[in-house]
Amino acid sequence: MIPVIAIIGKPNTGKSTLFNRLIGARVAIISNIAGTTRDRIYHFGTIGDYKILLVDTGGIQSEGKDDIEEQINTQAQIAIQEADLIIFTIDGSVPATFDDFSATELLRKSKKEVILVANKEDSGKFQDNISEYYKLGFNEPVRVSAINGRGIHELEREIEERFKAKHIKPHKEPESRYGISIAIIGKPNTGKSSLVNALLGEDRIIVSNVSGTTRDSIDTQIKRGDKKYNLIDTAGIRRRGKQKHFMEKLSVLRGLKALERSEIAVLIIDGNERISNQDCHVAGEIIEEKKGLILAVNKSDLLDEDKKNYILRNIQRKFDFLPWVPIIFISAKKHTYIEKILEVADQIHIERRREIPQQDLEYFLEDTIVNHSAGISNMQQPFYSMKQTDSNPPTFEIVIKDPKNFNFSYRRYIENSFRKKYGFTGTGIKFIFRKKS
Numbered sequence: 001m002i003p004v005i006a007i008i009g010k011p012n013t014g015k016s017t018l019f020n021r022l023i024g025a026r027v028a029i030i031s032n033i034a035g036t037t038r039d040r041i042y043h044f045g046t047i048g049d050y051k052i053l054l055v056d057t058g059g060i061q062s063e064g065k066d067d068i069e070e071q072i073n074t075q076a077q078i079a080i081q082e083a084d085l086i087i088f089t090i091d092g093s094v095p096a097t098f099d100d101f102s103a104t105e106l107l108r109k110s111k112k113e114v115i116l117v118a119n120k121e122d123s124g125k126f127q128d129n130i131s132e133y134y135k136l137g138f139n140e141p142v143r144v145s146a147i148n149g150r151g152i153h154e155l156e157r158e159i160e161e162r163f164k165a166k167h168i169k170p171h172k173e174p175e176s177r178y179g180i181s182i183a184i185i186g187k188p189n190t191g192k193s194s195l196v197n198a199l200l201g202e203d204r205i206i207v208s209n210v211s212g213t214t215r216d217s218i219d220t221q222i223k224r225g226d227k228k229y230n231l232i233d234t235a236g237i238r239r240r241g242k243q244k245h246f247m248e249k250l251s252v253l254r255g256l257k258a259l260e261r262s263e264i265a266v267l268i269i270d271g272n273e274r275i276s277n278q279d280c281h282v283a284g285e286i287i288e289e290k291k292g293l294i295l296a297v298n299k300s301d302l303l304d305e306d307k308k309n310y311i312l313r314n315i316q317r318k319f320d321f322l323p324w325v326p327i328i329f330i331s332a333k334k335h336t337y338i339e340k341i342l343e344v345a346d347q348i349h350i351e352r353r354r355e356i357p358q359q360d361l362e363y364f365l366e367d368t369i370v371n372h373s374a375g376i377s378n379m380q381q382p383f384y385s386m387k388q389t390d391s392n393p394p395t396f397e398i399v400i401k402d403p404k405n406f407n408f409s410y411r412r413y414i415e416n417s418f419r420k421k422y423g424f425t426g427t428g429i430k431f432i433f434r435k436k437s
Contacts, residue, residue, distance in 0.1 A: 003168050004053045005159070006079040008107065009089035010099035011059025014119040018089060018146040019056040022047070022156075043219075048160045049170035055079045062102040077106065085113045085162055087155075088136075092118035092143065093125045096132040104136050113162055115155070116141040122150060178221045179228025180349050182341075183259050185286070186268035187278060191298040194332035195268065196220055196233045199342070224342055232262055259285065263352065263392065264292035264345050264426075271299040271311060271329070275318045283319060290393035290428035292348040293325050294341060301331035324419050326426050348426035352392045356422060361386045361396070368417045384436050395430040403433040 007015045023045040045054050057076040080086060088107060090100050107114050116138035118126060122145040133141050142158055144151030184192045200220055220231045259265060265286045269279055286293050297311060308329055315327060326344050330337045365386040384399040398414075400406060415429060 002051050002053050003084040003163060004055060004082050005085045005087060006055040006057060006083035007087045007089060008057055008060065008076060008080060008103060010061065010091075010097065010103060013059070013089040013091045014146045015059070015089050016056055018087070018117070018119060018144070019043075019054060021146045021149060021152055022054055047156045050160065050163055050168070051170070055083065060099065060103045060106065062099050080107065080110050080112060083112055084166070084168065085115065085159065086110075087117050087159075088114050088138065089117050089119050090133065090136070090141065092121040092129070092141070093123035095129045096136060100136060104138075108137070113166065114138055115158055115162065117155060118143050119146050121145055122148065178230045179223075180264065180345055181230045181232065181262045182345055183232040183262035183265045183291075184268065185259065185265050185282060187270070187276070187282075190268040190270045191332045192233055192268050195266075195296070195298065195330070195338060195341075196231050198332045198335050198338050199231065224339075227342075227346065229342060229345070259289060259291065262291065264294065264348050266294045266296050266341055266345075269295060269297050269315075271297045271303050271307075275311075275314055280318055283322060283325075287322065287428050290430045292345070292352060292427045293322070294344055294348070294426065295319070295322075295325055295327045296341060297327065297329045298332055300329035301334045301336060303329070324425055344426065351424050352394060352427045354394065354422075354424070355391060356388055356396075358387060360422075361388065364418065364421060365398070368414075368421070389432070390430075393428050393430050394424060395432065397432045397434055399434050399436050401436060403435055406433055 007019055009015050023043050043054055043056075045052050057079045058073075060073055060076050086107060088103065090096060116133070116136060118133060118141040121143040126143060142151065142155045144155055146152070184196055186192055196218075200222055218233045220233065222229050222231065267279070267283055267286065269275060283293065283295075295315065297308075297315075300308065303311070312327065316323075319325065326348075328337060328340050328344065330341065332338060362385075365383055384401070386396060386398045389395050389397050396418075411431065411433075415431065418424075418429065
C-alpha cells in the first residue's frame, strides 16, 4: 500500500507551499489569503525510496464562521482519518495560537503519527516562540521554509524514519496512467462537484450554493467494472476579462490547464438558467483544443418534457457549430442518467482512436472535395493528397495548392462532409492544410 501523508494546520501556515515543495510541482493554489485551499488535494510523489500520496487540506479553525469553513474542518478531519502520517504545520514566525492548540486536540484524538513542522523559520522569530511550540506536545518541531526550500531535506529524512519505525515498506511499482481522463467544466454553481460526488459515491468535493466553491482542480479516480476513469473537477470558468478576484483568476487558469491534461470534457449547463455566451465560449475553448466533448444539462429533475424540448432546441441553436456533440439530460442530485456520461465517454474514447484507411481518404478527397470546389477562388482542383497523421485527436493532413485561398466556410464544409461520412461523434477533429512543396 502507498502511504498517505496529510498536511494539517490552521489557515495561512504555508501548507499548500509545503505541499508543492514536497511534490515538486505547483499543484495546490498558493496565496497569502487564509482559506485558499478548500478541498483535499491529492497528488502522488516520491520521498527517498517511498512513493507517497500527499494530501493538502484547508485550514482548520476552532470555530467555523460559515458553512464553507465548517465543511473545510470536516474535510480536514476526513483527511486525518485517511492518513498514515500527519504533517502538522504551524507558523514559525508567531507564537502558538488557540487554533494551533485546537488542532492539537483533534490530532491527539486521532492517535495518528504526527510530525510537527514550524514553517517560515526564516523569519528569525522561531527561537522567541520555541517554548510555546513545545506546549503542543509533539517534541521539537522540524524547522522549514517551504517558500525557499530550507529544511525540506531534513523533513524528508524524518518522514522516512517514521515510515521505517512503522514498518512501512517502499512501494516501487511505477505509477500508471489511470484510465480515461475526463474534465468536468462549466460556470460556477452548475453542479460539477455534485456530479463527481454522485459518480464517486462520497462527498469528497465540497458542495455548496456559494458560487465558485471548487477553487482547485481535483482529480478523482473511479472504476466501473474493468474500466477506469480519472475525473477532473475544475473551478467554475468565467471570461478572463471579468475576473476581479485574485483567487478566481488562478482558478480559471487551473481549469484551462485541467482541460489540457484531459481527453474528454463534460460541459455542465444549468437547466434552470439561460444558455449564455459564456457557455458557448467555453465550448469553443474545448473544441479549439480538439478534445472530446459532452454537453450535460444538469438539474433535469426540475424540468418537464416541454421544458426539456425547449432547452434542447435552444442548445441546438446556440451550439449550431457543434451538431456532432452528444447532449445528455442529468440530475446529479437525484443520480439520474449520470452513468450515461461514462458510457458516452467510452464511445468517444474509441472514436478518438479510429483510423481511416488510406483508400477511403483518397476516395473522400476525390468525391467530396475535388468535385465540390466552389468555395475556392479561381482554382481548379487545388487538392493533391490526404492522409491521417495521428489519432487522439484524429488528425488529417490535406496537401493543397494554396491554403491562403481556402476560406473558413469551405473548411467547415470539409469537416461537416467528413463527419457525415465517417462519424467521429463527440470528438474534435484536426485538419492540417499544407501547401504543396
